[in-house]
Amino acid sequence: MIYDFAIVGAGISGLDIGWKLDTSNASVLILEKSKSCGGRMATRRLNESKFDHGAQFIKRTKISDALIEFWTSRNILKRFPVPDFDSYFGLGGMTRLTKEISQNLNLKYNSKVITLKNTPHGWRLTLDSGDSILSKNIILSCPLPQSLELLKNSDIPFDPKLQDIHYAKSIVSLISLQQPLKEHLTFVENFDSDIYSICSQKGKGLSIDHNYTIVMTEKWSEDHFGLSDDEIKQKSIVLFKTKFGSTDISDFQIKKWRYCQPTSMWSELFYQPHPDIYLIGDAFGGPSLNGALLSSDGLAKKLISNTHV
Ligand SMILES: Cc1cc2nc3c(=O)[nH]c(=O)nc-3n(C[C@H](O)[C@H](O)[C@H](O)COP(=O)(O)OP(=O)(O)OC[C@H]3O[C@@H](n4cnc5c(N)ncnc54)[C@H](O)[C@@H]3O)c2cc1C
Structure with a gap:
């Protein structure tokens, strides 16, 4: 099978764009190197307790409003317990919120993407297991240095100024x-x-x-x-x-x-090192969950309005 979109990373930005593309009837596969989704929306169990050890809350803004409504409708969202703070967290932890988005998506865990190669049949994404996936388009939603590493390992050139973002x-x-x-x-x-x-x-x-x-x-x-x-x-x-x-x-x-x-941001909501490859995430939209969503939403709008999907 050749997917329309292979998305690398199941953090909030990868899941958000996966959800939007899936809803628009594109065939989508999300590849995640860990055994669970969420990325920096991370929750860890320690004995009988849970700890959110990445993001603690998501602010309600125009960009997060739809997700906040979605989580509220599933009864898994709670207001962050600080007055004058229009922010929310997941009942059972922040990871739970991402699991809810992932439910109807096509996800492959324990799958680290190590190289991308353009072939006559589409892009071949090779995983650390040795398996490979074919896709027409690729969206990299990893933290920027990891996306750039992947491009370098695949001999795909990119604007060197991206390396100035630390x-x-x-x-x-x-x-x-x-x-x-x-x-x-x-x-x-x-x-x-x-x-x-x-x-x-x-x-x-x-x-x-x-x-x-x-x-x-x-x-x-x-x-x-x-x-x-x-x-x-x-x-x-x-x-x-x-x-x-x-x-x-x-x-x-x-x-x-x-x-x-x-600690700094790219000037646009996503970056395209090749007509079929897109980079998104908080380096493009800003250093927060809302920033990551701003980036994924910006690319989703472009892709869904195109004949691409
Ligand atoms: C300690 C901490 C506290 C924070 N607190 C807040 C907060 O309270 N509120 C807030 O709004 N923001 C907070 N943030 C920032 C917020 O968590 C991030 O901006 C946001 O989660 C970034 O989402 P993302 O989807 O861009 O990236 P990520 O969540 O990092 O997702 C990227 C995913 O890609 C995967 N991946 C990477 N390389 C590969 C590969 N080669 N193959 C397959 N998968 C790969 C990773 O495993 C990861 O799951 C905090 C961050 C941290 C670390």
Whole structure:
């Protein structure tokens, strides 16, 4: 079979465009290297609790409105527990929201795309398993450096200025405490020069314990990214004790995001290195879920209005 569109990556941008193209009757296959969808909308289970350890919420804007309505109609959306914050999260975690979108889509998990090759039958996408897929068009929705790596490995030229767009790294601590870290703390952003944000997972109803997702600043993350998880834990415990007093930690995990958020943006909502290949994602629409959606929606509008589909 030759698909109309092969989409690489099942984060919010890949799923959103997959959904829109599928609805417009194109044949679509989404290839995802992980065993689940969501990308940076990620939820992890730790004993009886869940932690969102990527995006904590999605803001309601014109671009996210349709999805917010869709999730609301499925009763899986809750308002983020911070006053004056028109934002939402998934009951059961942010990944659940993406799973709901993926339900009627054609997805292949554990499928890392390693090369793209133009053949007389269409584009051949080779997977790390050795399998291959044929498609007329390709949409790359990975974090930009990963999409560029794929283009390089496939000898597909692109504008070198794309390489000037860098991503901030992020180290995230998932901690379970015996006592609250701080009384009445649900969510705080720009906490100080070491900690970017703290989000109580109990405040979101994802756990009954005092569980927190603590996102370290870009600088702290960059300085400590090369350390092992155990070394990062030791340094973090010392840091948290200094800032919050004694912290009785019952569980502690680390998540390292090599590509957390782009620190600058491309000037257009998508990029086309070849007439059949498109790059989308937060490097094109802005460093947030809404930015990723802006990019996927921009390309969907172009493709669906074309005779392409
Ligand atoms: C710690 C953290 C906190 C954040 N907090 C917020 C927040 O609260 N609100 C907000 O709006 N935004 C937040 N963001 C940003 C937001 O999560 C991202 O902007 C958004 O999720 C990007 O979506 P995407 O679809 O562009 O990319 P991704 O979600 O990264 O999806 C890309 C997908 O491509 C897959 N992939 C990559 N390479 C390949 C390959 N070769 N083959 C197959 N699959 C591949 C990946 O596994 C991934 O699933 C946060 C990000 C992080 C890391």
